[in-house]
Amino acid sequence: MNLEKRKRELAKEFSPLLEKTTKTxxxxxxxxxxxxxxxxYAFFVQLFRGHIVTGMRDNVVWGIYIINFIFFVCLSYSGAxxxxxxxxxxxxxxxxxxRIVEIITVLSLIIGPIFILLCIGRLDRLHxxxxxxxIQSPITWDIIAIMTDxxxxxxxxxxxxxxxxxxxxxxxxxxxxxxxxVYKYLAIGYQDTPTQREKLxxxxxxxxxxxxxxxxxxxSVLAWIFSLTLQPGxxxxxxxxxxxxxxxxxxxxxxxxAMYLIRKYYNLEHYIRKVHFIGAGxxxxxxxxxxxxxxxxxxxxxxxxxxxxxxxxxxxxFTRYFWMFIFANYIGVLVPIAILFFKKFRTIKSITFSAVxxxxxxxxxxxxxxxxxxxxxxxxxxxxxxxxxxxTATWIxxxxxxxxxxxxxxxxxxIMKLVPVIPMSGIIDNEREQLKNxxxxxxxxxx
Amino acid sequence: MxxxxxxxxxxxxxIIALLFSLNAFAQDDASNYRMRFKFKTVKQHDNSRMxxxxxxxxxxxxxxxxxxxxDAEIKFYNEANLLGTTKTSNEGIAQFTVPENxxxxxxxxxxxxxxxxxxxxxxLDEEEDDIQVKNLYLELNLEEIDSxxxxxxxxxxxxxLGVEIPLEEADLxxxxxxxxxxxxxxxxxxxxxxxxxxxxxxxxxxxNGDILxxxxxxxxxxxxxxxxxxxxxxxxxxxxxxxESNTLWSEAAPIWMYIVLTILLVGVWAxxxxxxxxxxxxxxxxxxxxxxxx
Numbered sequence: 001m002n003l004e005k006r007k008r009e010l011a012k013e014f015s016p017l018l019e020k021t022t023k024t025x026x027x028x029x030x031x032x033x034x035x036x037x038x039x040x041y042a043f044f045v046q047l048f049r050g051h052i053v054t055g056m057r058d059n060v061v062w063g064i065y066i067i068n069f070i071f072f073v074c075l076s077y078s079g080a081x082x083x084x085x086x087x088x089x090x091x092x093x094x095x096x097x098x099r100i101v102e103i104i105t106v107l108s109l110i111i112g113p114i115f116i117l118l119c120i121g122r123l124d125r126l127h128x129x130x131x132x133x134x135i136q137s138p139i140t141w142d143i144i145a146i147m148t149d150x151x152x153x154x155x156x157x158x159x160x161x162x163x164x165x166x167x168x169x170x171x172x173x174x175x176x177x178x179x180x181x182v183y184k185y186l187a188i189g190y191q192d193t194p195t196q197r198e199k200l201x202x203x204x205x206x207x208x209x210x211x212x213x214x215x216x217x218x219x220s221v222l223a224w225i226f227s228l229t230l231q232p233g234x235x236x237x238x239x240x241x242x243x244x245x246x247x248x249x250x251x252x253x254x255x256x257x258a259m260y261l262i263r264k265y266y267n268l269e270h271y272i273r274k275v276h277f278i279g280a281g282x283x284x285x286x287x288x289x290x291x292x293x294x295x296x297x298x299x300x301x302x303x304x305x306x307x308x309x310x311x312x313x314x315x316x317x318f319t320r321y322f323w324m325f326i327f328a329n330y331i332g333v334l335v336p337i338a339i340l341f342f343k344k345f346r347t348i349k350s351i352t353f354s355a356v357x358x359x360x361x362x363x364x365x366x367x368x369x370x371x372x373x374x375x376x377x378x379x380x381x382x383x384x385x386x387x388x389x390x391x392t393a394t395w396i397x398x399x400x401x402x403x404x405x406x407x408x409x410x411x412x413x414x415i416m417k418l419v420p421v422i423p424m425s426g427i428i429d430n431e432r433e434q435l436k437n438x439x440x441x442x443x444x445x446x447x
Numbered sequence: 448m449x450x451x452x453x454x455x456x457x458x459x460x461x462i463i464a465l466l467f468s469l470n471a472f473a474q475d476d477a478s479n480y481r482m483r484f485k486f487k488t489v490k491q492h493d494n495s496r497m498x499x500x501x502x503x504x505x506x507x508x509x510x511x512x513x514x515x516x517x518d519a520e521i522k523f524y525n526e527a528n529l530l531g532t533t534k535t536s537n538e539g540i541a542q543f544t545v546p547e548n549x550x551x552x553x554x555x556x557x558x559x560x561x562x563x564x565x566x567x568x569x570x571l572d573e574e575e576d577d578i579q580v581k582n583l584y585l586e587l588n589l590e591e592i593d594s595x596x597x598x599x600x601x602x603x604x605x606x607x608l609g610v611e612i613p614l615e616e617a618d619l620x621x622x623x624x625x626x627x628x629x630x631x632x633x634x635x636x637x638x639x640x641x642x643x644x645x646x647x648x649x650x651x652x653x654x655n656g657d658i659l660x661x662x663x664x665x666x667x668x669x670x671x672x673x674x675x676x677x678x679x680x681x682x683x684x685x686x687x688x689x690x691e692s693n694t695l696w697s698e699a700a701p702i703w704m705y706i707v708l709t710i711l712l713v714g715v716w717a718x719x720x721x722x723x724x725x726x727x728x729x730x731x732x733x734x735x736x737x738x739x740x741x
Contacts, residue, residue: 134700135700135704135705135708136696136700136701136704141708144708144712148712148715148716151719152715152719155719155722155723159722159726162729187733188726188729188730188733189729189730189731189732189733189734189736189737190729190733191732191733191736193732193736195732196729196732196733199725199728199729200725200729202725203721203722203725203726206718206721206722207718207722210715210718214715217711
C-alpha cells in the first residue's frame with residue numbers, strides 16, 4: 001500500500017466537508033448565531049439588573065443554569081470516559097465515533113462551566129475562589145477537577161488530531177493560506193515516522209487511561225457537591241456512582257444523536273454504519289437498565305425509610321412535578337429499554353429516537369434532583385411569596401440555556417470544518433493493520 | 448395503637464356488661480367467666496394510702512381471655528366505716544386514695560382492716576375482698592457521708608403510746624425512676640429497721656442531673672405495699688467532650704485531604720508534563736527531518 005497516495009485520497013475525500021459550506025449549513029449557522037446573540041443580550045440584562053431577572057430566589061438558589069452545568073459536565077465526563085475506553089481497549093469500530101466523542105467531550109467541558117458562572121451572583125468575587133480556596137469544600141474540589149479535566153481533555157483531543165493535521169498539512173495545496181498555516185502549526189512537524197508514531201501512540205494511550213480516571217474522579221466530585229450536604233434528596237451514598245451511570249446514559253444518547261445528524265447531513269453512510277448504531281444502542285440499553293436500577297434504588301430507599309423531609313420531597317415529586325417525574329424516571333428509562341431490547345426494533349431511526357428520549361429524560365432527571373429539593377427546605381422561609389417558594393425559569397434563563405446548546409452545536413460544526421469528523425489517520429492505521437495481518441497470514445501459509 | 452386496643456376493650460367490656468345485665472342469654476355467657484376481684488393497698492410517698500381493686504373476668508376455658516369489668520361501683524371500708532366509693536375504669540381498675548390524716552380503726556394487734564365491696568348488679572354477683580395491714584412508716588434519706596452518696600432507709604411502726612418500733616425484717620427494693628419504668632438498683636433486707644446502700648456513681652439522671660430514688664416494700668404480708676421517694680441531684684451526666692481539632696469547619700483541612708489531593712494532582716500533572724515532553728520530542732524530530740529534506 002502506498003501510504004502517501006492513500007493519504008492524498010483521503011484528504012481529497014474529506015476536503016469538501018472542510019472547505020465547502022452549503023446553503024443549508026449557512027442558514028443553520030446563521031440561526032445558531034442568532035440564538036447565541038439573544039443569549040448574549042439576556043446575559044447583559046442579567047449582568048446589569050442582577051439575578052432578580054431570573055427565577056432564582058432565596059429558597060431556590062439553583063435553577064436551570066446549574067442543571068445545564070451538570071448536564072453538560074456529565075456529558076463531557078461520559079465522553080471522556082467512552083473515548084478513553086475506545087482508545088485504551090482498541091475497540092474495532094472506534095474510528096467512526098471516536099472523534100465525535102472527543103469533540104463532544106471538550107465542547108461540553110467548555111460550555112458546562114459557563115453556566116455555573118451565570119449562576120454566581122457576585123461574579124466580581126469569583127477570584128476569591130482561587131485566592132482563598134478551602135480544600136475542605138467540595139466546590140473547591142470541583143473547580144480543581146474541572147480545570148484539570150479540561151486541560152487533560154484538550155491535550156487528549158489534540159493528540160488524536162495531530163496525525164490528521166499532518167495529513168491535511170501535506171495534502172491541502174488547494175486550501176486557503178490561513179488554513180495551511182494552521183495545519184502546519186498544529187501538526188508540530190509530525191511526519192508519521194515509526195518513532196514519532198510510536199511516541200504518539202504511547203502518550204495517547206496513557207492519556208486515554210488518564211481521562212477515564214479523571215472522568216470518574218470528576219464525576220464523583222460533582223455528585224459530592226450534592227450528596228455531602230444533608231438536604232433531602234441529595235444526601236445519598238450512591239449519588240457518585242448514580243451520577244456516573246446517569247452521565248454515561250446521557251453521553252451515549254448525545255453521541256447517537258450526533259452520529260445520526262452527522263451521518264445524514266454529511267453523507268457519511270459509508271463510515272457511520274448501522275452496526276455502529278446497533279453497538280451504541282446495546283450500550284444504551286445496558287446503561288438504561290443500570291440507570292433504571294439506580295433510580296429505583298434511590299427513590300425506593302427514600303420512600304421506605306419515610307423520613308419527614310424525604311416524604312415531603314416525594315410528595316412534591318408526585319404532585320407538583322408529577323409529569324416531569326413520570327417522564328424522567330419512567331418514560332425516559334422504559335421507552336429506550338422497550339425499543340432497544342427487541343432486535344427487530346433496532347433500526348437507526350428507532351435507536352436515535354430512544355437516545356432523544358433518554359437525553360430529554362436525563363435533563364428532567366437533573367431538574368428533579370436540583371429544584372424540588374430546594375423547594376422543600378428544612379427551615380421554612382419567612383417570605384412566602386409564590387416566586388420565593390416555587391421556582392420557574394424566566395426567559396433570560398431559557399435564552400441563555402438555548403444559547404449554550406446553540407454554541408455547542410456551532411462549535412461542533414466549526415471544529416468539523418477544521419478537521420474531518422472521521423479520523424483519516426485512524427483509517428490509515430486500520431488499513432495498515434489489515435495489511436500487516438494479511439502478510440503474517442501469508443507467511444504462515446507459505447511456511 | 449394502644450388507644451385503639453383500649454377502645455376495643457372498652458367496647459367489648461361494654462357489650463359484655465350489657466350482656467351480663469340485660470338477658471338470660473348473657474347470663475349463660477357470663478357463666479363462662481370467672482370473676483377475679485383483687486384488692487391491694489399501697490402506702491404512698493406522701494403517706495396517703497391508695498386502695499386499689501382490680502375487677503377482671505377470666506374465661507374458664509381460655510385463661511388468656513380476660514375482660515375487664517368497667518364502671519362497677521366499688522365501696523371501700525375500714526371496718527364498718529365507709530372510706531369512699533369509686534368506679535372501675537375501662538381497664539377494670541378502681542382506685543381510691545385515703546389522705547394521710549385519716550384515722551383508722553385498728554384491731555387489738557394493730558392491724559387496719561380494709562374491705563372492698565362490689566354490691567352486684569343484675570348480671571354480676573356480689574364480690575368482696577379484704578386485707579389487713581399495719582401502718583408502717585418508711586423514711587428515705589439521701590445523704591453524702593464522707594463524700595459517698597448513701598441511701599438510708601428507716602422503717603418503723605408507731606405504737607399506741609407514740610413510740611417508734613423498728614421493723615424487724617422485710618424485703619426492700621431501691622430503685623430509680625426511668626423514662627418508662629423504674630430501674631431496680633438493689634433488692635435487700637431491712638434489718639432492725641434500717642437499711643444502708645451506697646448509691647452508684649454512674650447514673651445519669653435527667654437533663655439537670657436529678658434522680659428520683661424509690662424505696663419500696665412490695666406485697667408484704669403485714670404491711671402491704673409501701674413506697675417512699677425522693678428527688679436528688681446526684682446524676683452524673685457524662686458528656687463526651689471530643690475536641691474537634693481538625694474538622695472541615697476549621698481553617699485547615701485534615702492532613703489526609705492534602706495528601707490525597709497532592710498525590711492525585713501530582714500524578715495527573717506529571718502525566719501532562721510527560722505528554723508535553725514527548726510532543727516536544729516529536730516536534731524536534733519533525734524539524735530535523737525538514738532540515739534534512741531542505
